Amino acid sequence: MTRLAADTLVMAERNLVRLPRAPDLLIGFTIQPIMFVLLFVYVFGGAISTPGYDYVDFLIPGILVQNIAFGGFVTALGLADDLTKGLIDRFRSLPTARASVLAGRTVADLVTNTLSIVVLVATGLVIGFSFHASVLEILGGVALLLLFGFAFSWIFALLGLSVSSPEAANGIGFTAIFPLTFISSAFVPVESMPTGLQTFAELNPFTVVVDAMRALWLGAPAGDSVWGAVAWSVALVAVFAPLAVAKYRRTAAR
Amino acid sequence: MPSIGTGNGPAISVEGLEKSFGAVRALDGVDLEAAAGTVLGVLGPNGAGKTTTVRILATLLEPDGGRACVAGLDVVRDAAALRARIGLAGQYAAVDEQLTGRENLVMVGRLYGERRGSARRRADELLERFHLAEDAGRIAKTYSGGMRRRLDLAAALVARPPVLFLDEPTTGLDPRSRLELWETIEGLVADGTTVLLTTQYLEEADRLAHRIAVVDHGRVIADGTADDLKDRVGGERLEVHLVDPADAPAAAAALAPMSDEAPQVEDATVRVMVQRRSGVIMDAAGRLADAGVGVDDVAVRRPTLDDVFLSLTGHGAAPGEAPAGERLEVAA
Numbered sequence: 001m002t003r004l005a006a007d008t009l010v011m012a013e014r015n016l017v018r019l020p021r022a023p024d025l026l027i028g029f030t031i032q033p034i035m036f037v038l039l040f041v042y043v044f045g046g047a048i049s050t051p052g053y054d055y056v057d058f059l060i061p062g063i064l065v066q067n068i069a070f071g072g073f074v075t076a077l078g079l080a081d082d083l084t085k086g087l088i089d090r091f092r093s094l095p096t097a098r099a100s101v102l103a104g105r106t107v108a109d110l111v112t113n114t115l116s117i118v119v120l121v122a123t124g125l126v127i128g129f130s131f132h133a134s135v136l137e138i139l140g141g142v143a144l145l146l147l148f149g150f151a152f153s154w155i156f157a158l159l160g161l162s163v164s165s166p167e168a169a170n171g172i173g174f175t176a177i178f179p180l181t182f183i184s185s186a187f188v189p190v191e192s193m194p195t196g197l198q199t200f201a202e203l204n205p206f207t208v209v210v211d212a213m214r215a216l217w218l219g220a221p222a223g224d225s226v227w228g229a230v231a232w233s234v235a236l237v238a239v240f241a242p243l244a245v246a247k248y249r250r251t252a253a254r
Numbered sequence: 255m256p257s258i259g260t261g262n263g264p265a266i267s268v269e270g271l272e273k274s275f276g277a278v279r280a281l282d283g284v285d286l287e288a289a290a291g292t293v294l295g296v297l298g299p300n301g302a303g304k305t306t307t308v309r310i311l312a313t314l315l316e317p318d319g320g321r322a323c324v325a326g327l328d329v330v331r332d333a334a335a336l337r338a339r340i341g342l343a344g345q346y347a348a349v350d351e352q353l354t355g356r357e358n359l360v361m362v363g364r365l366y367g368e369r370r371g372s373a374r375r376r377a378d379e380l381l382e383r384f385h386l387a388e389d390a391g392r393i394a395k396t397y398s399g400g401m402r403r404r405l406d407l408a409a410a411l412v413a414r415p416p417v418l419f420l421d422e423p424t425t426g427l428d429p430r431s432r433l434e435l436w437e438t439i440e441g442l443v444a445d446g447t448t449v450l451l452t453t454q455y456l457e458e459a460d461r462l463a464h465r466i467a468v469v470d471h472g473r474v475i476a477d478g479t480a481d482d483l484k485d486r487v488g489g490e491r492l493e494v495h496l497v498d499p500a501d502a503p504a505a506a507a508a509l510a511p512m513s514d515e516a517p518q519v520e521d522a523t524v525r526v527m528v529q530r531r532s533g534v535i536m537d538a539a540g541r542l543a544d545a546g547v548g549v550d551d552v553a554v555r556r557p558t559l560d561d562v563f564l565s566l567t568g569h570g571a572a573p574g575e576a577p578a579g580e581r582l583e584v585a586a
Contacts, residue, residue, distance in 0.1 A: 010365055011365075014353065021352045090349075095334065095365075
């Protein structure tokens with residue numbers, strides 16, 4: 001177990017050292033979310049009615065959850081790239097803990113996800129977002145975001161190992177997850193959707209997590225959403241981490 | 255503990271190895287053996303099963319059948335322990351392009367369980383040895399093909415493995431880089447490392463390998479030393495280049511008594527199979543002078559591994575090389 005931790009840290013360090021050297025990915029964490037916030041607030045914001053909230057307050061938790069889910073893309077792209085470059089073979093031929101290559105990715109994502117949370121919250125504060133929460137609730141929200149992002153990193157790890165190229169990871173990941181984030185309470189109130197979509201949106205884990213974030217940061221009625229969000233995140237890790245590790249063990253057969 | 259590098263038993267021993275990918279039978283019963291401190295060349299065209307063999311021996315892939323031992327350890331049962339004793343370098347030069355040369359080697363060292371400090375010292379040692387010290391702080395993306403290959407090989411050597419697998423180590427390299435890599439490999443073997451080297455280049459196997467296994471369609475179709483293999487094709491070849499192609503029939507007639515087989519004529523060149531080497535050139539020169547034929551060049555050459563490959567498989571070793579009729583005759 002200590003070996004797994006040590007190897008994971010070596011791999012995580014490697015992934016983080018690489019990041020500033022391929023700045024296009026960093027732009028994904030920083031410039032792109034800022035652009036989304038501005039587009040939603042100033043282009044759609046006026047047309048979307050969010051009773052009880054300013055749209056910017058409504059939006060920031062939602063867009064943070066969307067963004068944190070996509071943070072795992074770095075893992076998918078990185079693994080797909082390592083596979084095509086033969087680096088996975090190199091790692092597999094070393095006496096390392098088997099799960100460390102994947103865990104090193106998902107742990108590194110925690111750091112980049114923290115960075116993107118900071119950037120997004122700062123952008124929100126500049127354009128009028130305000131917390132209605134205690135420091136503890138704010139930190140609780142950050143922790144929940146990171147946990148949910150960690151779960152998606154494992155989903156993306158499985159994706160990255162399952163596709164033939166980084167481009168394919170990009171295409172499939174985007175097509176599968178982008179709509180999922182939209183059919184949720186992230187950008188519009190669920191009540192404004194047609195009945196069929198409403199049912200889906202209410203079951204969607206994105207809605208559960210976004211509602212939990214609004215409960216923590218805006219003092220919205222929480223219901224079970226905070227515990228529901230934690231349960232969803234833990235369940236996703238419990239399902240996808242073993243699947244990804246099993247996939248990793250078999251990748252050499254390709 | 256199995257003893258390594260002392261010559262007790264083979265460092266690599268493979269029996270009846272089988273592997274299929276779907277309907278494709280990649281390995282159809284491969285047998286190999288390499289004594290400690292020697293180079294085993296695995297020679298064959300693309301798709302012969304060379305890379306699959308290396309991947310199984312390097313614990314990246316499990317065989318469907320047969321067994322393989324490396325450094326006294328079973329590649330399936332003792333895979334975890336074996337990984338600490340092997341190095342793998344390959345045709346894809348698996349280094350992290352976004353890391354510097356030094357960062358790559360330090361990372362590999364730490365993944366072997368070394369502390370940062372000792373991993374750094376080992377990295378600097380290897381960078382020096384592979385003439386990468388000056389460029390150690392540059393990211394590998396900026397390296398030339400030859401530098402990347404050296405870094406890849408250095409990464410395989412971080413833990414001083416007694417057994418090294420090199421999968422087509424010089425494919426795509428320019429001649430100078432190839433020569434440098436050959437010298438490096440020779441140095442490693444002189445220090446006692448056992449090397450299994452796959453290659454499509456006959457010249458490479460000829461120069462580096464103590465023993466050569468020729469593989470085709472997932473089977474070893476011949477093995478032995480380079481000389482053993484050449485002897486299988488038989489004899490020496492006397493080649494005479496004439497000044498005037500018109501003299502060829504006269505030259506062929508003059509040389510015919512030297513061999514049981516009829517001389518072959520192609521333009522101004524006459525080839526004769528001979529059984530011995532000594533005195534052949536003098537004998538030939540005398541006969542040609544008596545016949546009054548002007549000679550440009552006379553040489554005796556041993557059959558090349560190319561001839562061997564052609565005679566064993568009916569096709570050349572290099573990718574895309576068509577079986578040329580004239581060459582097949584020579585090898586027949």
